Amino acid sequence: MWGNNLGCSPLVKIAMHSSESFRRTKIVATIGPASSNPAILREMILQGATTLRLNFSHGDHDLHRRNIRLIRQTAMDLGIQVAILQDLQGPKIRLGKFAEGSITLRSGDPFVLTSKPILGSQERSWVTYDKLAQEVPEGATILLDDGRVEMRVEAVDPEAGELFCRTIVGGTLSDNKGVNFPGVRLSIRAVTEKDKEDLYFGLNQGVDWVALSFVRDPSDVLELRELMAAVGKRVPIIVKIEKHEAIQQLPQILALSDGVMVARGDLGVELPAEEVPILQKRIIAMANCLGIPVITATQMLDSMAHSPRPTRAEISDVANAILDGTDAVMLSNETAVGKYPVEAVATMARIAVRIERDYFSPIYVDRRQHLRTLTLQELSQNNGSPGGNGSPRPKTLVTDSISRAVGEIAQELDAVAVMTLTKTGATARNVSRFRPRTPILAVTPHVEVARQLQLVWGVRPLLVMDLPTTRQTFQAAINVAQEEGLLKDGDLVVLSAGTLPGVSGSTDLIKVEVVKAVVAKGRGFGKGTVSGPARILRSSLDASKITAGDILVARATDANYVEAIKQAAGVITEEDGASSHAAVIGLRLGVPVLVGVKDATRLIRDGAIVTLDPEKGTVTSGADGLGF
Incomplete structure (x- = not known):
């Protein structure tokens, strides 16, 4: 497992046993003069900003380089994964300068x-x-x-x-x-020469998302992807819907994209303003169906650029975007140049937590489901494809059925979390697509995937080293979650993974697991995890108590224990040392041994079922249930 210096999840010290402590909606905050101070940035992240946006319409590469370094260093210091979103300027047509200003x-x-x-x-x-x-x-x-x-x-x-x-x-x-120029089709391309220079800079700096401005048709997305491929990069693309031409080809554009932003500022200029709320709902529903994250942006808490409190209308705006099903809500001027950047993030987080209490109320679920049904029909008619590859999607996939079932099973069993293994983020995104009530812990060995998942609804990433078997990886992830206070002894977790390692979209496995507490730790010898009833031996006179399959627990062993060790499934001793009797005899007989377990005879209850894992050096309560 990788240590906390790389971070595991936002707010890692808060457990998920209360709905108050888990916020599903993500927050995108724009970095600018008001928020590029280390102390301010730190507080914004602590208050709930999960993705930080760099607006390449402003500033030069030196400025953005400094901000990227600041973000990475601050996130590492906090032990929190934070994504960086590079927002390309695009072909924004502007006036020149005036003689008098x-x-x-x-x-x-x-x-x-x-x-x-x-x-x-x-x-x-x-x-x-x-x-x-x-x-x-x-x-x-x-x-x-x-x-x-x-x-x-x-x-x-x-x-x-x-x-x-x-x-x-x-x-x-x-x-x-x-x-x-509303209603006028211009021949200007979505990717300008400036955008290309900015893109290559961002790719070299390791940005996690790239937002493409003023997209008009699918070829714009393909052009950006080809530019990335030419330099051997594959960073997920967010399309910004802000042109009237894009609305006419929305299914085809989103099918090629990895995410979408409802850019209501320019969209409200290109189209009648009263059309924007309806388009917002349509875009969110389509993104939900396709399983790509959607950001609702522009003027969400605009008054907080100069006021410490938002207007009632702004609160309602944020609330309705969340109830529509948005993955993330975005702050622009509020955090870039506003007077109250930290307060804006904190306010957004409070609104989200409160509104999410009613997210699963039947009236809102029914509305989202109705929109989903209509949107699926539109996608079918327009040959839209979830997953961002532009090809027709089969009506039913095993992965979809498994992903939906995971959430339903977790709800039925009142599980504390859904835990998914994901190399690319696809498994976690697919589970999120069905909006389960249960928090999603996405386990990945890749730091860039962990960051990217900070834009996905209901997902909390866990960065865990890839181990040889699915069972070992899940157990390592459960251990990390316990260490970070996300899970506790006795919690029920629904596990989901693919049996084809490394193959995106191959999710086909569900397992229900009860979290076991780590009872004790020591130094392990031998291989294989074993479970059985613990037998506390106070002296060699008790050795006759041991029967086949028992876990022998003693302060130390000597020659009088050899026959008992032969019968035991495993041995635990308080005595430490590679040359100790238990370690030497255990290795000779092929019996897993844990030595140096402090107070083992006191901490472990006689007759209790325990699991001994010599590779991890742990004794956990209960049997090993991860039988993959």
């Missing part, structure tokens, strides 16, 4: 937008798109600064590269404000 337009004012780099004035401004006058037609609506200023194109001069516009809704425009 800003201008104010009134309704009815004429204004010229040009593709020529000029310093802006009260009459005209540069727009950072070369094909502006070739692709934006007369009569088109143009929205600037997230829709705060609106213009209509009255005439086009393709040769001069200019649009002659009339201001419909006036307001103030300043340097580098965004420009949107």
Whole structure:
């Protein structure tokens, strides 16, 4: 097992025996000037931020490199796995700079937008798109600064590269404000040259997720994946749905993706704002069906950028996203440039914990199931495919049936946790897809997978070394969970894994296990785990008590114990040393032995069923039930 310096799970010291202590919804927090301080970042993670977003629309590579190092070091110091999400800028079209820094337009004012780099004035401004006058037609609506200023194109001069516009809704425009062309299809690609440079930087820095901005069609996702493959990388991709073209091909885009972000800011500019809540529910339902994580983003607690408390409407917004089935909720300005970054994360976490109390109420379950049914029909019609490979999905898979059954069995048995073994994260994601009531402990040997799972609903990653057998790996994971206070003696755990090691999506095994407490520890000799009734021998006169299959427990042994050792399944002694009588005779006879077990004759009850594991050097209560 790997030590705590690598971390195992968020809030590892809190057990999962109370619904209050386990938050299923993940929190994405954006790093910026307000949160790049080590103390602030530490508190944000402790308050519940599980994924940290780096916005590559701002800052240079030196700044992002420093922030990545800070995040990794802070997470390691805390012993918590934290994912880093690289958010590429994408082809955001913007105004240039103004000579006076800003201008104010009134309704009815004429204004010229040009593709020529000029310093802006009260009459005209540069727009950072070369094909502006070739692709934006007369009569088109143009929205600037997230829709705060609106213009209509009255005439086009393709040769001069200019649009002659009339201001419909006036307001103030300043340097580098965004420009949107709702309903106009532009030929600009989703991945710009800047994005490519940023992508390669992020891949070299080991980011855990890459978010692709302004996706319009499936080819955008394929292009980004090909760029990664060209440098031998395969980092999961989150598509940001913020263009009207993307809505028209949503099933096909999501089928090729590893995650999705409902980017409500630009989406609300591209489309009528009243359409966004319906689209949010549709995107979340589709992501749930496909088994990919979905992030709901933009202005969730926006007022907390300048206020220590959110508005009631913002609380309702977060609550409804959670009840819709989102995997994660995101903070942007609130933590990047706001006055109260730690309070924003803490508030988000409190809202999530409270709302999750009612997450499984029949009214909300029925609503999600109804949306799921409609979405599955849409996916079937559009040939959408869960799993992000773009191929048609069979109606029923063994993996799906097992993943659903795991949650149902755990609920029926009132299990404390579902524990899955996963090399790629696929098993844990698939179990999460069915939204079980029971917390999911995802056991993986890969640190990058553990981090990526910090974006998946209901999953708490455990980083455990890959051992030769499934049984050994599960036992090691249970030991880690016990050490971290996640499980205790007597807890019921439902185990799930694939019998084809290393094959993604091969989940086909379910096992129910009762957690056994570690009664004592010592130094082991021999091989094989053995279980049986403990027999406490106070002296060699008690040796006749031993029958075949018993576990012999004594302060020490000598020649008078040899016949008893031959009968025993295992031997435990308080006396230590590789040259001790028990160790030497046990090795000679092929009997597993544990020596140096302090107070063994007092701690172990005579007749109690115990398990002796010489490889781990442990004595646990109960029989070895992990019979894989």
